[in-house]
Amino acid sequence: MPRAVREQQMLDAAVQIFGQRGYMAASMDEIAELAGVSKPLVYLYLNSKEDLFTACIRREATALTRAVRAGVRTDLPADRQLWDGLRAFFQHTAEHPDAWSVLHLQARTHGEPFAAEAAAMRTEIVSFVTRLVAVAAREAHRDPDLPEHEVAGLAEALVGAAESLAAWANTTPGVTARQAASTLMNFAWSGLGALMRGRRWTPPPEGVV
Amino acid sequence: MPRAVREQQMLDAAVQIFGQRGYMAASMDEIAELAGVSKPLVYLYLNSKEDLFTACIRREATALTRAVRAGVRTDLPADRQLWDGLRAFFQHTAEHPDAWSVLHLQARTHGEPFAAEAAAMRTEIVSFVTRLVAVAAREAHRDPDLPEHEVAGLAEALVGAAESLAAWANTTPGVTARQAASTLMNFAWSGLGALMRGRRWTPPPEGVV
Amino acid sequence: MPRAVREQQMLDAAVQIFGQRGYMAASMDEIAELAGVSKPLVYLYLNSKEDLFTACIRREATALTRAVRAGVRTDLPADRQLWDGLRAFFQHTAEHPDAWSVLHLQARTHGEPFAAEAAAMRTEIVSFVTRLVAVAAREAHRDPDLPEHEVAGLAEALVGAAESLAAWANTTPGVTARQAASTLMNFAWSGLGALMRGRRWTPPPEGVV
Amino acid sequence: MPRAVREQQMLDAAVQIFGQRGYMAASMDEIAELAGVSKPLVYLYLNSKEDLFTACIRREATALTRAVRAGVRTDLPADRQLWDGLRAFFQHTAEHPDAWSVLHLQARTHGEPFAAEAAAMRTEIVSFVTRLVAVAAREAHRDPDLPEHEVAGLAEALVGAAESLAAWANTTPGVTARQAASTLMNFAWSGLGALMRGRRWTPPPEGVV
DNA sequence: AATGAATGAGTGTTCATTCAT
């Protein structure tokens, strides 16, 4: 059996085990057994547990970003892009829960090198959303001086909300990924629109609390 | 030294080690040493590593919800309650990063029993936000039939956004916790208000993508 | 059982196993079993296989040099000192063959850190012999300008001869350690005496061979 | 490429790796890679790691004894034979340090079968020296009853001294192999001569120490 | 109330060795 195929089988098994057990509780023995190969072969092809985990993160990060990108047509209006991106994101995470666990939980929980790997992917998604928010602001013609760090914060908030809703939709019976996407899209687009029209909420002066 | 005090010292040490090293990489040896007691004493008081971790989660979950509750006066308007809650949340997580790591990362990453423990706290916070959203809807007199699962989704999204911004504010230079809270509050309140006034975003018909 | 005692038991076992199997072929399992303790205890007390090996080398090097020193009275004439030193050396190596294997074979064969440890002991013995040769030269009043590096070379040769004879005496039936010492002493003292009296052997001019 | 040539390449690589890493730390992978062939080919030609190591020892033992024999003309006087043999020995070991490491360190350190192989070569060299010592005794016409085991011991001592000096000359700056040979030759020949003339050193009675 | 001493069970990792081709 050619090496490339075997390697993908190993990564499949590793993502599953890492996603379900967690990085540290996952044993190379179990991964090898699930992949149907001997442990030395896993080491021959993937070097070490750390390298194997990194390979999992990279593969699944690429798969997720690719799925989102594939769902979005950049020639459509910003709202449509955001909607399509959300749909693709919710769908992919729902279809690959172990991969999502690896990216969203495990990678962030086990030290800098792995967290950085997952952060790179997240940064890419946040950049995508940041661009959409900026485009929406431009389309609204209203608030040209929306401060840069506020745009960044909005993108962060949107991504965080999506991550949270992905888990919620996956675990709450009676809630589909589409409904979750719809709820978030409604909320986000309304909020962005209102912000663009200058409707701001004024916090009370510091120290009053 | 009375048992209750010793126990708190042990929990302090455990939260710090668990938060920094992660649940599995944390060793009972290190925790006992940091607490300044012998390992058998840790076992005598807290039974096992799992129980110790559970105790950490419970204590920190209680501390966080208490901090948020303490920051909110339920006799004030909903927007003010949300603002105050966000401020308290951002402040507490910024001041107790190890505790936040335990609740937000470690507890969710290492199996059902722990995840459930952290989820209970999160549910409480989500309930609080849910109530605020409902109150806001009532105050707006406009959309009495905002579906229940949409309200729940909005609360989920808000909490997720807050979690995401907490990490962002803590790691991005030049962004204060207050700015993050402000950005989120603006966005959320505008979005909620617009939603209440019936401004919805209509998704394109399924299958077009 | 107190720690110090256990540690010596472990070192006893380790010297035996290292001496018989060699550093790499020795397994920590076997050492622990021979010492009558569990493997983790060996690690608790001696840290690692490398540290355990180093501890063996150090202990046995100290024991050997101590034995030689204890056999020699520095207020006696040089010939008597050399004789007593040789006797002590042959006796100690014959009585502790595993320790001698560790010092003479294993330590030199498995990398710099260990070799350096054993070399330090050997250097000490060579220095002792060097001093004796120098004293002998002074006592002979004859050859004050015996070049320094020749004295060093003689000491090296003597120590090498002793090492070689130690193994020979231990493995050749019918040859006692005392006889070996006697042979070497005769040879060495005659050679030194002749050298001191200026009897030199002239090598043929270079290139003739 | 003919088998015989390939085999020598493998042995070249093996001697280098065994000499530098040691028998156990040497890996068949590294040897095969250095030899520029695949691992199965090494097994096809040389059967096993043990057989490969034995082949290395045998080849290098033969090479060393051949070099010494080639340096000696048995029709010359005994002193000249000894001198020439020493020169050849020092030169060969200096020029093939990995081979010398294999013979002098590795082979003796890793179990009977290998040690016996190296001991056979050493025995041959010791025999050669023994013969020279006996010839020297005969030439001196003085001490016909030099006991046999003393002659053997002298030869052992001489060979040990040479081995020791070989290492010393190779690692001490400012000392050439020729100087080392000269020092040893001077010492040995003077000592032998004195012994032959009956100058003996009388040990003090036992038990006095 | 508190601990020094001790371990069973399991981990990641390596390596000599063998087939099928």
Added chain:
DNA sequence: AATGAATGAACACTCATTCAT
């Protein structure tokens, strides 16, 4: 004649956990 693919067996090392005191 030569190899890519694969493995069984073993090893160093760690850790949660428990006695005896």
